[in-house]
Structures are given as C-alpha cells and as structure tokens.
Amino acid sequence: MRVSILAVGTELLFGQTVNTNAAFLSKNLQLMGFNVMHHYVVGDNPQRLKETLAEAFDKADIVITTGGLGPTQDDLTKEIVSEYMGEKLVCDEKVIDDLKAFFEKFGRKMSQNNIKQAYMPENGTTFYNDAGTAPACAIEKDGKCAICLPGPPREMTWLWNNGVKSYLEKFLDKKMFYKVIRTIGIGESDLETELLPVIDGQTDPTVATYAKEGECAIRVASQRDTLEEAENAVNQMIQRIDALVGQYIYSTDDEELKEVVVRILKEKGLTLSSAESCTAGKFAAAITDVPGASAVYGTGFVTYSIDAKVNQLGVDRNLIERDGVVSSTVAEAMAVQARNKSGSDIAVAITGYAGPDADDGYKAGDAYIGYATSEKSGYIEVHTGAARRDWNREGFTLRMLRTVYLLIEGRL
C-alpha cells in the first residue's frame, strides 16, 4: 500500500516550522508496513493544494494531510479534500459539544469561527480530538483514501495513537519489521563495500547504509506475512552482517553511543569522570544527557586554561612547559589526575585545538585524548580536521565517547 504525506501550511514554506510531522508519520507508517512514496508541502493556497492532492493520489493509494484544520479563514484542507473526494461536509453535533466543553475547561468562550471545525465529511470517518479543537477525518472512495490530520504535532500524534493508526490496519496485507545497526570507525563507502555480499541481489530483508553525524548506520528491513517472520528474517540478516563487520558495531538496536556507554558502565558497576580542555564540558554534557547517568558519572573538570589544569586538576606545570599544553603526556596526566581527584574507576581527558586557530605546528581539529583506569593509562591521537570550531568540538566529544566505549569493552 502506497502512502504519501501532504503538509499544508505557509509557515513550513517560510522555514519557520520544521516538518517533524512528516518524519513521525513516515516512521510509524513504515513500521506498520506501508510504503511511503512522497512528502509534499504546500502553502495555505486552495488551488495549489488541489493540484498537489491530485499529484499525490496519482502515485499513492492513501494520502495523509497535516495542517489546515484550524478555525481561521486560511484553514481549508478539509474543505478542499472533501471536494476532491466528492464528499459533502455536514455539521457533527458531537464536535460542537466537544468544542464547547474544551473552551469551558480553559474558561474561554468558543469563537463563532470554531463552528467550521465541526463540519465533517458526510460518509467519512471522524476521529474526535481530545488533545485540541480540530477533529481528524478519513474519506474512502474508489480504492483511494484521504486522511486529514491537524498540524500541531501534539494533536497530530494524539490522533495517530487514538484512532488513525488502528483505522489504517485494514489496508495492510504484509507486516514490516526493521532494525538499525550503529557502527563506529568505518566510513560509509568502506562499510558498503564490506557489506556487498548481503546487499547485492538482496530483495528482502533490504540492507541499506547511511551516514549519521560522525558515524554510519545500517538499516535492515523485512516485509512478510506475519510480524514474526519479518522479525526472524531481520535477525538472521543481522547475524550475517555481524559476521562481516562485527568489529565496528556498537548497537544493533539504534542506541546512541552515549546511551551504550552509560548502559555498559552501569552493567559493569564502573564510575567515570572527565577532564576537558578544548571540549570544555561537552563530553560531561553528552554523558549526562542520558537519564540515570548519575549512577555512573559524578565529577567533571573543565580545565580550559593552563592554570586550571595545574590548580584544579593537579597536572605538573613543568610537564606542560616541557611538552606543551596540547600533548599526549598532558592528555594522559589529565586523565590520571581526574581519576585520582574524583575517585572514579575510569577517567577520560582531552586537550587540543578546536579552532579556528591552532599553535605549535598543530592544526584545528588536532587533539589528544587521555584515559586512565586502575590498571593502565594511555592516550590516542585525534584529527577531526573540520573547517568549523563547533564541528571539531562535536567530533572530539564523539571520539571521547568512542575511547570510553573501547576501554570498557576491553578493546583499547
């Protein structure tokens, strides 16, 4: 079953709103086993909406619109869609009652404009909206189906979860299952080359690689008669992929690296601290993005200046003067001292040049990451080499996470 998504709203064409609805619906439709064919965005313009609706139905069986169900004059989606599907709009008294109750709850009087929102397709399906004022609706005709959802993401997702999703199930004959594998340490084209044996000539499950910020992901998807069959096919394929590129995989369940790191630290009962120069808090912030990180992370040192490295962390000033503040020995000493001062099991540290400027023969994007455990300490060299300071800092942070990951997995 082919589905397209048509968003209506001038604010999208002005770039004031990002079309997160299309992503939400696509993800959920794909998970159900629908094929999402196109996304379209048009402004609040009846003529262009009509044309785009015809284009969308030309290549899809189901078209889901978002937006344009509000009470104002420029909200015209339901009217245009009903006209296109040959349906009359009639007043639904239940919607009038719902609207009155909604406004009463907030101590406001219902505006006359809102009555427009109670006119629903005569032979369609109405999805009442407990999360706002605009009900959704579906109209079926000649093997085609149009569904109109409101634009505000909170209302749209509420209606999806409370009616629209179940309504759509009748259109499916096959079930879809997919998983996303996350990797580090390999570029997209190398990854694809390694995976050629499972990509070439493969129709189901499908295997596709794609680049995400600083790493690569692999999507494995299968569409079968039952969900179990699809899930089995995906899991078998993941075993084949693991045999080919297992050393690069850190999650077969679409987890982020920071989540994986916090999870493994918890499992192993280890605590972590950090000392940051060029990232200056970004690593600490990334780790503590994960809810429950307090079980494994308590102390971080932001030692941006040389004085902070000496006074706050206790790095030997002579070492800094001898080897330079950006050096492997200082990175390692920072990690050792962070571990000593905080009493954590593991510490990670960084010193480097985020840019735009660098010094001492280094380039922006050059850094050393130090690490320390009860058994050993060491460092790795990093070259992110990006044109922008913020990209280098992102790259540094990801590589610190990778260092901790390799360390706790016994691979460093």
Place this chain on the structure above:
Amino acid sequence: MRVSILAVGTELLFGQTVNTNAAFLSKNLQLMGFNVMHHYVVGDNPQRLKETLAEAFDKADIVITTGGLGPTQDDLTKEIVSEYMGEKLVCDEKVIDDLKAFFEKFGRKMSQNNIKQAYMPENGTTFYNDAGTAPACAIEKDGKCAICLPGPPREMTWLWNNGVKSYLEKFLDKKMFYKVIRTIGIGESDLETELLPVIDGQTDPTVATYAKEGECAIRVASQRDTLEEAENAVNQMIQRIDALVGQYIYSTDDEELKEVVVRILKEKGLTLSSAESCTAGKFAAAITDVPGASAVYGTGFVTYSIDAKVNQLGVDRNLIERDGVVSSTVAEAMAVQARNKSGSDIAVAITGYAGPDADDGYKAGDAYIGYATSEKSGYIEVHTGAARRDWNREGFTLRMLRTVYLLIEGRL
C-alpha cells in the same frame, strides 16, 4: 522568482531523518526575496525522482535538490538532474584532487566509489565542498535553473554560505537587506503588542517577531532597488524599534547571547567560572563555543554528585543536608566556592532537576541559579517546566547566560 525544494533520500521517507534542510533553505530563500512554492521528498528511486523533478519545474523557475550526491550506488540525484536538463557529466580533475586530499587528511584511502562524485555537469557551475566530499552544482537551461546540494546538513549549509547563496543573487531584481534583533525578558505576544505602531500598515521594511529557543527575535527586512537603500530603511526602522522596546534588546546584529556575554566580559576585563550540577557542562560548553572565550573563561566545575559538590567545590555537606541539594543556598554556595577556587571575578552555578524525575516536591524544570562577584552573591529561581530532559537543560543553560548578562550589565 519561484523556487521549490526537492529532497532525495529514502531515510526521509522512513522518518529516520527530519527534513531540516527544507526549513533552512526556505528561511534563507525567503529572506533573500524568493517565493518558495513547494517542498517535495522522494526516495532514492530514479524514476520517481525524474517525475517529481518535472512536477517541481512545472510550477517553479528554480528547483534546489538536497541529497543523493554521495559515492554509493543509490546516490543518483546529479545524474538524473543532469539528464533532465540535457547536460553531460564530465570528470572534474580538481574534485579528484580535493577528494584525494580529503582522504589523505584523515589517513584513509579514497575508495573507487568516490570518483563518481567528481563527475560534474559539463556546462554547469560547480561549488567545491570544503566541508565534505560531495561538490554541489547548478545547471541553467531555457530560463530554468536546477541546483544540487548534498544532504548532510553541515555540508549543505557550508555550500549555501560559500557559493550557492551568492550565485542565486543574479536571479533577483530587487535587493534584500535584513537584520535580526535579539531580545530577552519579554514574551512574543507582549513584544508584538509593544511593536504595533511599527508593524501595523507597514509594507517595507517588514517587521516580524518570532520565538527562538527561550527568547524572542525581531526580523526587520527591506527589499529595494539597491542594497544601500534597503540597508538604510532597515537601520531607520531599528532606531524606531529601539525607542519602543530598547530595554529588552541585547543585540541588533543577530548575535547569540553567549557571544554578547563573552564580548562584554572581554570589554570589561572580567573573568568567569562556573559550577554546574543539572546542566553538567552545558554552560561551560556554550561559553567556550565562542572563539576567543579563553580570554575570559578558564575553569569550570561539573559537580553532578553531592560528593563532587563537597570534595571538588568545597560546599559544606551540612548545608546540603539541611537545605537539600536543590536549594537556593546550595546554588549560591556553589557560585561562591567556584569563584574562590578558580580566582575568577564572577561565578555562576546551577542546581536543579532536568527530569524526567524530580524530588522533594520539585518538578522537572525547577532549578536555582547562583551567582557571585567580589561585591555580592545571590540566586534566582528558574522554572523551565518542559516535558523533555534535553529541553530543560537547554533552558537552564540559556538562563545561566542571561543571569551573567544581567550581572555584568549591572541589572541584577
């Protein structure tokens, strides 16, 4: 001039990626004075790409594609667009050299796949990419223009700012100039009410308010025959706006609050330190995002645990036990101690609940910000009350910046 945006990528139809590129391009195109007509998204499918391209050109003069310029087999945008525009792709030796240098820099060998990225339209314009491997291109024919940009947002925005934007200027007959004014301490509807005298009945310059992360901005834009005329009109309008809402303005040049804070600290010769619990490094990271921040910021304390607050920062454990770790007195003590330990002129600190959970009768989004100078110390209460942990942490960070701003401007 009518422009449409066509994003290519199955990951968008799978909902794994949100189409932020369309929003970025739309915003920037509108600011230049183009009319954005439609957004389209298609998967990595040559036939559907071809059809959608034709549909897009049917209602627009310029079509900008994003995505599908990578080295792999399913990357076909440049090939399909060139074919549609009747252009041949020929090998550009400069791109080959750039690619080789790119891979050398990262100590990797260029894959054979990447050579595909060096084939550019014979009579088109190539925009070389210093932020990645995929160059962008433009092809003009019969009054129509197609522009192909890569999909990764970093590369896409880099190419927009370094070539594509200037290239597009020739299609405009009027020149656009705009400035963005940043405010804090006033909500969007109040701001709009205050600005009614300059918004009502105004056609050029246009004055529009919009909400940005935790603050409000005012965009003043003018479209005139020359850039000078437009600039003058904008600057005159900014004077009128300043007379109305001057006390809320912190930048008339679209500076971010962190940039303004670092600039003022530098001008006043003051240094800053921080102690963070619930933001855990995000404030330090925000300040050091600004190039040259090392002149004003040297030391940060990430004291996520109670032990870290006591051992690393020297906050009295009895105080924490008496008043609770999230309390105004602990926030103030953290700031005082951060200032003492680091020797900075000013210190700011935070303790609170980012969520999802909270304790002691507090809600997620409740926090105290402490501050200390040589003359005084104090605290402010914060309630961001967002549904998500990351939003609360962003809100906390912005409010810490605001606290420092008000402090150094003598307004706290």
